[in-house]
Amino acid sequence: MNKLVEFSPDNRYIIVEPGMTNQQVQDIVKEKGFFWPPDPTSAAFCSIGGNLAYNSAGPRAVKYGTPRENTLGLRAVTGAGKDIRVGVHTSKGVVGYDLTRLILGSEGTLAIITQATLKLTPLPEATKTLRAIYRTVFDAAQAVSAIMSQPVVPCALEFIDGNAINMIRQYSTSDLPEHAGAMLMIEVDGQKEGLDTAAEKVAASAKNDGLLDIRLAQSDAEVKALWQTRKALSPALRKVAPKKINEDVVVPVTEIPVLIAGLDQLSKKYDLPIINFGHAGNGNIHVNLLLDPDEPEQGKKAHHCLDEIFSLVLALNGTLSGEHGVGLEKRDFVDRELDANSLELMRNIKRQFDPNGILNPDKMFPLV
Numbered sequence: 184m185n186k187l188v189e190f191s192p193d194n195r196y197i198i199v200e201p202g203m204t205n206q207q208v209q210d211i212v213k214e215k216g217f218f219w220p221p222d223p224t225s226a227a228f229c230s231i232g233g234n235l236a237y238n239s240a241g242p243r244a245v246k247y248g249t250p251r252e253n254t255l256g257l258r259a260v261t262g263a264g265k266d267i268r269v270g271v272h273t274s275k276g277v278v279g280y281d282l283t284r285l286i287l288g289s290e291g292t293l294a295i296i297t298q299a300t301l302k303l304t305p306l307p308e309a310t311k312t313l314r315a316i317y318r319t320v321f322d323a324a325q326a327v328s329a330i331m332s333q334p335v336v337p338c339a340l341e342f343i344d345g346n347a348i349n350m351i352r353q354y355s356t357s358d359l360p361e362h363a364g365a366m367l368m369i370e371v372d373g374q375k376e377g378l379d380t381a382a383e384k385v386a387a388s389a390k391n392d393g394l395l396d397i398r399l400a401q402s403d404a405e406v407k408a409l410w411q412t413r414k415a416l417s418p419a420l421r422k423v424a425p426k427k428i429n430e431d432v433v434v435p436v437t438e439i440p441v442l443i444a445g446l447d448q449l450s451k452k453y454d455l456p457i458i459n460f461g462h463a464g465n466g467n468i469h470v471n472l473l474l475d476p477d478e479p480e481q482g483k484k485a486h487h488c489l490d491e492i493f494s495l496v497l498a499l500n501g502t503l504s505g506e507h508g509v510g511l512e513k514r515d516f517v518d519r520e521l522d523a524n525s526l527e528l529m530r531n532i533k534r535q536f537d538p539n540g541i542l543n544p545d546k547m548f549p550l551v
């Protein structure tokens with residue numbers, strides 16, 4: 184099911200079957216000057232069905248939102264075999280319950296999506312890239328709050344912590360100052376005209392007493408050079424721990440330093456390297472436990488450590504997953520985040536859609 188059903192540039196939507204990849208959709212709509220905002224790094228390989236089932240997103244979510252903000256309607260088949268059409272073809276619509284957003288992020292447990300009407304956004308004319316280095320994670324988090332409180336919303340606001348910076352230093356060349364405790368990569372997009380002023384406004388809000396260095400790229404070569412440190416991270420992690428565990432917890436932005444400090448303590452307690460980076464504007468932090476989960480002793484250690492990480496996140500008013508979902512791995516932790524009444528309602532909804540429990544059975548909720 185990977186066909187284009189309808190592309191309506193004038194109404195800013197495209198209807199596709201779920202097997203089309205994210206990249207294929209981007210390539211089609213780009214021809215007419217549009218993009219579909221959800222941008223997981225896996226875009227070249229992942230399907231629209233998977234993106235919608237997991238509400239997957241990437242750096243752009245901070246400005247443009249996730250599939251939940253960028254999908255107008257769906258066609259789907261429930262577990263009872265009923266064909267349903269939910270949502271609208273318009274940018275407004277309030278008739279009936281919002282089943283579109285209920286199915287989005289439901290991890291394939293309610294219905295199989297067979298068509299999706301995706302809301303398109305005009306491509307920006309230009310992008311400006313900034314890199315800011317801070318003495319501590321606290322200084323970087325303060326900057327994130329300040330950046331997100333002024334009117335120029337960045338289209339990327341990415342964070343890496345001091346442990347990640349140290350790892351990059353070990354495995355590649357880096358031009359970062361010696362005392363760097365955190366780094367932000369910031370991008371601003373929009374019309375060419377006025378974009379320099381917008382970038383300067385963001386740069387001004389990124390400044391605080393803990394700022395060690397801030398650079399605004401003036402050429403494509405400089406953009407590449409600024410992103411180099413961030414891009415060196417994934418290969419370095421692959422080298423150190425190819426089977427690492429990567430969680431994607433979310434906390435309110437002001438709690439990022441408390442989370443990182445807590446993770447450092449857990450790293451010491453369990454003698455486990457933990458590297459953190461992610462989408463700071465959303466408070467969505469990828470917590471990487473560098474171990475081999477297939478090795479029994481390390482697997483056990485990881486389990487206890489994850490248990491404490493999730494408790495910490497929930498104590499900070501956070502959530503267990505920002506974009507990777509629950510699946511099987513996290514289902515036993517879900518009743519710590521959701522209250523019993525909400526959980527019961529959700530189980531009843533599942534029964535309405537899927538009375539025989541045939542759609543992704545035993546996933547997303549603790550077993551009863």
Ligand SMILES: Cc1cc2nc3c(=O)[nH]c(=O)nc-3n(C[C@H](O)[C@H](O)[C@H](O)COP(=O)(O)OP(=O)(O)OC[C@H]3O[C@@H](n4cnc5c(N)ncnc54)[C@H](O)[C@@H]3O)c2cc1C
Nearest residue numbers: 201223224225229230232233234236239240291295296506
């Ligand atoms: C290298 C790499 C980088 C990644 N980067 C990101 C990232 O930046 N951001 C991010 O959010 N995720 C990321 N991911 C995770 C993953 O790519 C996304 O979650 C993606 O959206 C999953 O799509 P898929 O086609 O691989 O889905 P699959 O793995 O095939 O399916 C995922 C789930 O969706 C359900 N599903 C699939 N199709 C449908 C359908 N038509 N109807 C109902 N349910 C359906 C399946 O049952 C399954 O439960 C990354 C993964 C990798 C391997």
